[in-house]
Amino acid sequence: MAKLGFKGSFDNEIASFSVSLFLFHFVEDKVHFVYCPHLDITGYGHTLKEAKDSFEVGFMEFLDYTTKKGTLAAELKKLGWAFKGGSKLPKKPVAPSMSALLKTNRYMSEIFDKYPVQTFKQNFGIPAYA
Helix, strand or coil: CCCCCCCCCCCCCCCCCEEEEEEEEHHHCEEEEEEEECEEEEEEEECCCHHHHHHHHHHHHHHHHHHHCCCCCHHHHCCCCECCCCCCCEEEEEEECCCHHHHHHHHHHHHHHCCCCCCEEEEEEEEEEC
């Protein structure tokens, strides 16, 4: 079984920490897809490596764009994330549970209903925001 993971770093002036997220790998019409339901980001390609590379680009673009625009916290909230911590900044984002995602994310439910998938848990660096 091929290892599915994401290795990379995100660098800007924002503090960061690690969260554990699930990635799904599935194939449709000979196209490989890597999907992260916690962030609603998909990568694709002719091979698993191309799909992982495509996912990495999408992940980095999402973080770069939302941190520069100051909308990361709002986007994460839309995706079901919560923020833990007291009055100190930055607050730590907490990803929604898999069961919550299955109830609210139609695309994720469709993937499980239609395709055999491999799931993997992976640590990611996410900028801390409040």
